[in-house]
Each structure stands twice: as structure tokens, then as C-alpha cells.
Amino acid sequence: xxxxxxxxxxxxxxxxxxxxxxxxxxxxxxxxxxxxxxxxxxxxxxxxxxxxxxxxxxxxxxxxxxxxxxxxxxxxxxxxxxxxxxxxxxxxxxxxxxxxxxxxxxxxxxxxxxxxxxxxxxxxxxxxxxxxxxxxxxxxxxxxxxxxxxxxxxxxxxxxxxxxxxxxxxxxxxxxxxxxxxxxxxxxxxxxxxxxxxxxxxxxxxxxxxxxxxxxxxxxxxxxxxxxxxxxxxxxxxxxxxxxxxxxxxxxxxxxxxxxxxxxxxxxxxxxxxxxxxxxxxxxxxxxxxxxxxxxxxxxxxxxxxxxxxxxxxxxxxxxxxxxxxxxxxxxxxxxxxxxxxxxxxxxxxxxxxxxxxxxxxxxxxxxxxxxxxxxxxxxxxxxxxxxxxxxxxxxxxxxxxxxxxxxxxxxxxxxxxxxxxxxxxxxxxxxxxxxxxxxxxx
Amino acid sequence: xxxxxxxxxxxxxxxxxxxxxxxxxxxxxxxxxxxxxxxxxxxxxxxxxxxxxxxxxxxxxxxxxxxxxxxxxxxxxxxxxxxxxxxxxxxxxxxxxxxxxxxxxxxxxxxxxxxxxxxxxxxxxxxxxxxxxxxxxxxxxxxxxxxxxxxxxxxxxxxxxxxxxxxxxxxxxxxxxxxxxxxxxxxxxxxxxxxxxxxxxxxxxxxxxxxxxxxxxxxxxxxxxxxxxxxxxxxxxxxxxxxxxxxxxxxxxxxxxxxxxxxxxxxxxxxxxxxxxxxxxxxxxxxxxxxxxxxxxxxxxxxxxxxxxxxxxxxxxxxxxxxxxxxxxxxxxxxxxxxxxxxxxxxxxxxxxxxxxxxxxxxxxxxxxxxxx
Numbered sequence: 001x002x003x004x005x006x007x008x009x010x011x012x013x014x015x016x017x018x019x020x021x022x023x024x025x026x027x028x029x030x031x032x033x034x035x036x037x038x039x040x041x042x043x044x045x046x047x048x049x050x051x052x053x054x055x056x057x058x059x060x061x062x063x064x065x066x067x068x069x070x071x072x073x074x075x076x077x078x079x080x081x082x083x084x085x086x087x088x089x090x091x092x093x094x095x096x097x098x099x100x101x102x103x104x105x106x107x108x109x110x111x112x113x114x115x116x117x118x119x120x121x122x123x124x125x126x127x128x129x130x131x132x133x134x135x136x137x138x139x140x141x142x143x144x145x146x147x148x149x150x151x152x153x154x155x156x157x158x159x160x161x162x163x164x165x166x167x168x169x170x171x172x173x174x175x176x177x178x179x180x181x182x183x184x185x186x187x188x189x190x191x192x193x194x195x196x197x198x199x200x201x202x203x204x205x206x207x208x209x210x211x212x213x214x215x216x217x218x219x220x221x222x223x224x225x226x227x228x229x230x231x232x233x234x235x236x237x238x239x240x241x242x243x244x245x246x247x248x249x250x251x252x253x254x255x256x257x258x259x260x261x262x263x264x265x266x267x268x269x270x271x272x273x274x275x276x277x278x279x280x281x282x283x284x285x286x287x288x289x290x291x292x293x294x295x296x297x298x299x300x301x302x303x304x305x306x307x308x309x310x311x312x313x314x315x316x317x318x319x320x321x322x323x324x325x326x327x328x329x330x331x332x333x334x335x336x337x338x339x340x341x342x343x344x345x346x347x348x349x350x351x352x353x354x355x356x357x358x359x360x361x362x363x364x365x366x367x368x369x370x371x372x373x374x375x376x377x378x379x380x381x382x383x384x385x386x387x388x389x390x391x392x393x394x395x396x397x398x399x400x401x402x403x404x405x406x407x408x409x410x411x412x413x414x415x416x417x418x419x420x421x422x423x424x425x426x427x428x429x430x431x432x433x434x435x436x437x438x439x440x441x442x443x
Numbered sequence: 444x445x446x447x448x449x450x451x452x453x454x455x456x457x458x459x460x461x462x463x464x465x466x467x468x469x470x471x472x473x474x475x476x477x478x479x480x481x482x483x484x485x486x487x488x489x490x491x492x493x494x495x496x497x498x499x500x501x502x503x504x505x506x507x508x509x510x511x512x513x514x515x516x517x518x519x520x521x522x523x524x525x526x527x528x529x530x531x532x533x534x535x536x537x538x539x540x541x542x543x544x545x546x547x548x549x550x551x552x553x554x555x556x557x558x559x560x561x562x563x564x565x566x567x568x569x570x571x572x573x574x575x576x577x578x579x580x581x582x583x584x585x586x587x588x589x590x591x592x593x594x595x596x597x598x599x600x601x602x603x604x605x606x607x608x609x610x611x612x613x614x615x616x617x618x619x620x621x622x623x624x625x626x627x628x629x630x631x632x633x634x635x636x637x638x639x640x641x642x643x644x645x646x647x648x649x650x651x652x653x654x655x656x657x658x659x660x661x662x663x664x665x666x667x668x669x670x671x672x673x674x675x676x677x678x679x680x681x682x683x684x685x686x687x688x689x690x691x692x693x694x695x696x697x698x699x700x701x702x703x704x705x706x707x708x709x710x711x712x713x714x715x716x717x718x719x720x721x722x723x724x725x726x727x728x729x730x731x732x733x734x735x736x737x738x739x740x741x742x743x744x745x746x747x748x749x750x751x752x753x754x755x756x757x758x759x760x761x762x763x764x765x766x767x768x769x770x771x772x773x774x775x776x777x778x779x780x781x782x783x784x785x786x787x788x789x790x791x792x793x794x795x796x797x798x799x800x801x802x803x804x805x806x807x808x809x810x811x812x813x814x815x816x
Binding site: 040042044146148197221222230234257 | 558561563625626631634652653655656659661663676708709710742743746747749750767770771772773775
């Protein structure tokens with residue numbers, strides 16, 4: 001649906017390459033595209049304005065390097081500016097010197113507070129803490145039930161008093177119970193509310209005042225639109241939150257709201273929540289959000305995930321091989337098995353630049369990966385090392401039979417493999433392959 | 444990095460074989476049998492769940508008292524007052540801009556309007572279209588006063604938003620499938636719909652995934668007196684739908700509202716499951732579901748458009764219910780949805796009370812967006 005900013009910029013700057021400095025006219029074109037891309041990503045209008053003027057300043061007169069297209073060059077500037085704004089590194093949890101650490105969750109209805117409460121509990125338990133949940137949503141039908149069920153699943157205790165007492169009373173007594181029980185990380189779930197509902201916002205203030213949490217986190221759905229700014233300001237006023245949890249990141253929303261909120265409140269995003277599984281929750285890496293907002297994919301996360309599975313040397317070798325276009329099916333198989341270890345394929349694919357768009361509406365299952373694997377394992381060692389042999393129909397026929405696929409499937413695989421080789425070779429030469437990935441670090 | 448590489452490959456693999464989810468379709472009979480066998484278990488499950496209920500009764504009683512309450516001025520009044528409180532933002536700005544309007548040839552003025560529309564989540568494309576139309580007509584008609592311009596804006600926006608708003612509930616039973624992304628207010632909207640719709644309404648607890656979703660619907664059932672067909676958590680949503688349609692037919696219900704689990708439109712497996720729910724209903728009553736209503740959170744930004752497109756492709760959405768309009772959001776995404784998908788906005792939900800569900804009125808909505816408040 002959306003073009004990536006990289007593509008847009010390349011179009012806008014078509015034909016300009018290695019020509020010294022960007023001209024004023026080029027910069028104008030470029031900033032217009034950036035503005036549109038950010039607006040489409042739901043970044044608040046006011047924030048966009050200021051941001052674009054910063055980029056304009058930096059881009060004007062910027063030297064165009066030979067390695068990068070001017071579009072890539074600008075993307076790099078934008079990316080850096082965005083990362084700057086989002087605050088370079090992850091904001092990890094700090095724990096109270098005198099436990100328990102108390103965290104209160106607040107946010108609009110339906111943004112995922114209760115689910116986040118469960119995910120956070122699991123997250124801190126993995127850090128060696130003993131979590132304790134307090135159910136203060138006395139409004140939504142079955143909200144307490146929901147937290148109790150999550151607590152049972154995770155084997156985390158949940159403090160409830162039903163819906164009669166006030167949330168501040170429940171919170172206070174719950175906190176005492178947590179202390180008595182020796183729990184060292186308390187998570188207080190509150191009801192969802194609308195910021196114009198003054199009574200509800202006052203209530204939040206009272207809960208906060210009563211239990212004095214170490215941290216208040218605003219839970220924000222990544223699809224939130226332009227009003228994110230007003231929402232965040234209201235929650236800042238009443239609950240003085242110190243960080244955000246960004247939820248439903250497994251969707252395809254660009255999440256410009258996060259940028260707006262960070263910019264307007266000065267509060268960082270601390271956690272990223274995606275997926276239906278309780279374990280799909282992690283620290284938020286601000287530098288990576290830039291790519292998502294711009295539609296450039298989350299290259300860094302992917303690299304890190306890959307690195308966890310692959311040692312440095314091997315990575316270097318693979319990298320060289322790739323760029324030289326001498327990839328074999330053996331390498332391919334090896335990598336595929338590595339990918340399997342990295343997690344569900346669909347979550348990985350979204351991180352690849354340029355793929356985001358093509359992949360919309362396509363879900364790739366690990367089953368399909370299995371088919372490719374079956375075809376490769378049906379090749380002889382010689383064939384794997386020398387894919388050219390696979391031009392021979394009797395070989396592809398044999399492989400098809402061996403893997404339970406059709407001959408056409410095998411031919412397609414070989415064809416795609418060859419195309420990929422070509423693409424990688426091009427990238428190795430620093431061509432226009434992937435916008436926004438200048439000098440991919442192979443390290 | 445190395446891992447990047449095979450992805451395009453695998454992706455194409457799949458594009459060749461989109462029919463991966465279909466096989467399930469070929470064994471509907473098995474599902475049917477399952478349903479009848481499990482009927483007894485359901486009662487047990489329901490009895491178990493009843494253990495949780497006491498928590499909610501006091502609350503339920505309180506809210507029931509509010510079933511008929513309606514603030515003076517109706518929903519439009521509430522919407523207006525909601526917007527009024529955030530005058531500083533969009534509407535106030537728009538009013539200020541319009542008040543200064545003198546000349547349709549003033550480029551800066553139109554840029555300002557564009558800015559304001561985008562700030563209401565109308566989106567870049569729809570804003571561009573609307574502003575181009577307005578500019579052209581304002582020039583042609585030589586409009587010079589801000590009142591005339593305001594009228595013109597309302598007219599254009601209303602035209603964009605207009606569509607058939609009536610719910611088709613002429614069948615007996617009429618089956619309404621409720622769909623939407625997580626947290627957009629499906630279950631709450633169902634509770635409100637029971638109150639809104641005439642006749643005997645029955646509910647199907649088709650969200651078998653989220654913790655306590657079934658209990659949430661059952662609480663609504665108790666508050667409104669609507670029977671709820673439910674199974675235990677984790678049950679097949681399609682089986683619940685099947686059983687509910689059967690029950691609605693046997694018990695002569697007028698309307699059956701089928702709740703479903705919230706799902707992101709990007710999750711193909713979950714969307715396929717939703718399609719299955721639809722197919723199961725269709726098999727039982729060929730022209731059902733008669734309505735497929737999708738809840739869209741009014742605070743949603745441009746992703747709302749994608750949500751609607753994907754759900755429409757998958758299960759044929761017949762109407763949108765815009766929820767949570769009581770916040771600071773202007774619901775500009777409604778314009779984008781109407782303009783780019785043509786799917787009518789049928790209802791809006793402006794508050795937390797059971798009576799806060801209203802048929803969508805394009806003109807009033809446009810007036811609330813652009814009117815002098």
C-alpha cells in the first residue's frame with residue numbers, strides 16, 4: 001500500500017547520482033516525500049513539521065557519496081535523525097533498591113494493558129524476579145477474570161477484590177499483600193479510560209498517589225493516529241508516566257504515534273509487545289523503530305537474531321560468499337536451518353527491508369520452508385555444490401520424486417536461487433539493491 | 444544478513460500455492476458431528492464458569508439501571524461536547540482557519556485545511572481528494588465567505604461518508620457476524636447492539652481465544668437478558684457458531700450476534716479461521732451471515748484503512764461500526780474508509796453506556812468535524 005520512503009526518495013531523485021552536493025531543488029523534493037511518508041505513518045503533524053525542517057537543514061549541501069545513491073544518502077540522514085529523536089538505546093528496567101518494584105500500567109481502552117501485565121510478569125520472572133499482579137480494572141466486564149486466567153497460565157499470583165472496592169484501595173491492599181508474600185515485582189493493571197473522562201483520569205491520579213509506583217507505563221497501541229499526542233499529554237498530566245509499552249507491533253501499522261509521543265512528552269518507549277503469545281515481549285530498541293516508520297524493515301533486529309545463531313567467522317565467510325555470487329545450495333540449506341532456530345518465519349520476514357510491502361497479505365509458514373528443505377535434501381552433494389548441474393531435466397525429475405514435489409517446483413526453486421545469486425552479487429558491488437541498506441554491516 | 448537472502452525465494456514459493464488453508468474446508472461434516480457430541484460438555488463448562496460470576500453481579504446491576512439513560516442532546520450532543528473540550532486542537536484550528544477565509548485562490552489557506560484534515564486522521568490521499576474538490580468548487584462558485592465555505596466542506600464530507608446505514612435484520616434468524624482487530628470493542632459493541640436491536644437477540648461466544656472473553660460476553664448476556672451460546676476457552680470458534688445458528692433457529696431468535704476473537708489482519712491463519720466461521724454459518728443458512736460488521740477504533744490512524752481492506756477481502760464486511768468516539772480522536776479515518784473502500788459506516792459508539800450506540804448520520808458527523816462548535 002505504501003511505498004517505502006527509500007523507494008520514494010529514489011524516484012524523486014532519479015538520475016541524480018554522485019553529482020557533488022544535493023541542490024536546493026532536490027532537497028525540496030526530498031523533504032516533501034519525507035513529509036508524506038511520515039504523515040502516512042501517523043506521525044503527528046506538528047512533529048512532522050519540525051522534523052522535516054531538521055532534515056532539510058542537514059540535507060542541504062550534504063555531500064553525495066559515490067557509494068550511495070542520493071536517495072540512500074537522505075534515508076541515512078532521516079534514519080539518524082529519527083534514531084536521535086527516539087533516543088538511541090534501549091531503556092532497560094531498573095529495580096527498586098528496596099523491593100518490591102512497583103509498576104503501574106495505564107492507557108486507553110483496548111490498547112492491551114491486561115495482556116501487557118501478563119507479558120511483563122513473565123519477562124521479569126525470566127530476569128529472576130518474582131512477579132505479583134494486582135487487578136484494578138473494576139469496570140470492564142470480566143477484566144479481572146482475564147488477568148486471573150493469565151495469572152494461572154503463567155503461574156503468577158493475582159490479587160483481586162472483585163469490582164466493589166475503589167481501584168486505589170485494591171491497589172494499596174494488593175501492594176501490602178505482595179510485600180507480605182515476599183514478592184519483589186508488583187504490576188498494577190488499571191482500567192482502560194478515555195482522556196476526556198475527567199473522573200476516570202482523576203481516579204488514575206488517586207491510584208498513583210496512593211501506591212507511589214516506581215514506574216508508570218503508558219500502554220499504547222501502535223495503530224494510534226494523530227491524537228496520540230493529546231492522549232499522551234493527558235496521561236502525562238494525570239499519571240506522569242515515565243515510559244511506554246508499544247503494543248500490537250506484529251501488525252503492519254507503521255507506528256508513527258510512538259515518535260509523536262516520545263517527541264512531545266520526552267518519555268521513551270521501554271517495551272515492544274507483539275503477538276498473542278505471552279513470551280512475545282521485549283525491550284524496545286528505539287534505533288530500530290526508525291526503519292519501521294519509514295518502511296525500511298528492521299534490519300538491525302534481523303542482524304542480531306542472525307548473529308545469535310551464527311558465529312562471527314562463519315558469518316564473515318558466508319557474507320563474502322554471498323556477495324561474490326558463489327552461494328551453493330549447501331549454504332542455503334545451512335542458513336535455512338539457522339532461520340528455523342530464530343523463530344517463526346513470519347515474524348522474521350517482516351524485518352527484511354523491501355519485503356514488507358510485497359509480503360503484505362502473504363503469510364509464510366514454516367511448512368513451506370520445509371518443502372524447500374525437502375527439495376534441497378533430495379539433491380546430491382554434487383548438485384548442491386554446483387547448482388548449474390540442475391539445468392538437467394533428469395536431475396530435477398529425480399529431485400522432484402525424492403521430495404514429493406513436482407518438477408516445476410524444483411525448477412522454480414533453482415530459478416529463484418539463481419536470481420537471488422544475481423541480486424546478491426549486485427549488492428556486493430554496492431548497487432541499488434536495497435534502499436536504505438547502505439554498507440550492510442557484515443562485520 | 445545472510446539470512447536475508449532466502450526470504451524472497453520462500454516467499455515466491457508460497458505465492459504459487461495460496462490454497463494452503465483450504466483443506467480444512469473439505470471436512471465440514473466432521474465438525475458437525477463434533478458439535479453434537481460435545482453439547483453435554485458445554486453445560487459442564489458453563490457451570491464451571493459460573494463460579495467466576497459473583498464478581499460482576501454488583502457491577503452488572505448498576506449498569507443495568509443505565510440501560511435507558513441518555514444524556515440530553517443525544518449522541519450528537521455528546522460528540523460535540525467531546526470535541527469542544529479539545530477545541531485547542533483540530534476543530535478549533537479549523538474554525539480559526541475558516542474564519543479567516545476570504546479567497547478561494549489562496550494557496551496557503553488550502554494548505555492549512557489540508558494540514559488540519561491530516562491531523563484528524565483523514566489521511567494523505569483522501570485529504571488531497573477532498574481539498575482538490577473543495578478548491579475547485581469554491582473557485583467555480585466564487586465563494587468568499589467563511590460560512591459558505593463551511594457549508595461546502597460539510598456537504599462534500601457528508602457526501603463522501605454517505606451510505607446505507609440500516610442493518611438488514613429482516614430474516615429470522617438474522618445472523619450478524621462481528622469482526623475486528625484486537626481491542627477495537629467488539630464484545631462491548633455486541634452488548635450495546637443487544638439493547639439496540641428489536642426482538643429476541645441471541646449471542647454466540649465465538650471469541651474462544653482471549654482469556655475471559657467468554658465471561659465478558661456472558662456478563663453482557665446477563666445484563667441484557669440475551670441467551671449466550673458458549674463453550675470452553677480454546678474450543679473451535681466455527682463449532683460455536685454452528686451450534687449457535689442451530690440454537691437460534693430452534694429457539695426462534697430474531698437476531699444472532701456472533702462474537703469472534705480480535706485478530707490482526709496480517710495474520711493469515713487467523714483470517715482463515717474467520718473465513719471458516721463464515722463458511723460454517725453459510726452452510727447452515729445459505730444467505731447468512733446477513734451482516735458482517737467490523738468495529739474500527741476511532742483513534743486508529745492510517746492502518747485502519749488496511750484493517751478494513753483486509754477484513755473485507757476475507758469475510759466481506761457489510762458495514763463499519765466506529766467505536767470509542769468519546770475520546771480526543773476525530774474519527775477522520777471514517778472518511779478515508781468511506782472514500783477508499785466504499786464500505787458504509789453504519790453505526791457509531793460514543794460512550795461506555797449500553798445506550799451509546801447510534802446509527803451513523805453522515806451529515807451530523809461531518810458537522811461535528813467541520814461545524815462551528
